[in-house]
Amino acid sequence: MTMINHINMANEDNEIYCCLRNKVVRADAEHTQKFCSRCKMYQGNAQGGGIECRWEDSRIGSDWLVITDPFEEWVFNQKKKVSLPIIAITDPGFHFLDVN
Ligand code: SF4
Numbered sequence: 001m002t003m004i005n006h007i008n009m010a011n012e013d014n015e016i017y018c019c020l021r022n023k024v025v026r027a028d029a030e031h032t033q034k035f036c037s038r039c040k041m042y043q044g045n046a047q048g049g050g051i052e053c054r055w056e057d058s059r060i061g062s063d064w065l066v067i068t069d070p071f072e073e074w075v076f077n078q079k080k081k082v083s084l085p086i087i088a089i090t091d092p093g094f095h096f097l098d099v100n
Pocket of ligand 1: 018021035037039042051
């Protein structure tokens with residue numbers, strides 16, 4: 001995982017993807033006052049074009065990313081990473097059960 005500054009550029013409806021709320025939101029004064037002002041991920045207003053948010057991301061290659069489609073970003077962030085433990089079976093007397 002890489003700590004990435006996500007530069008969320010607002011779309012034509014002034015919407016961005018918000019990681020904290022895990023939804024597409026309006027990047028308006030209400031959202032920034034209610035949520036961004038207390039959010040540890042907040043990095044700025046993208047020079048007036050949206051909201052910059054910094055969090056650990058599975059994407060690699062750069063420590064910053066420009067996001068122009070908040071809905072595509074929402075879809076990407078619904079993919080949960082699941083890791084399964086690797087179990088070593090060392091007991092020679094171990095037998096798998098046959099289930100018919
Ligand atoms: S700073 Fe936090 S609350 Fe504001 S848009 Fe980013 S993730 Fe959401």
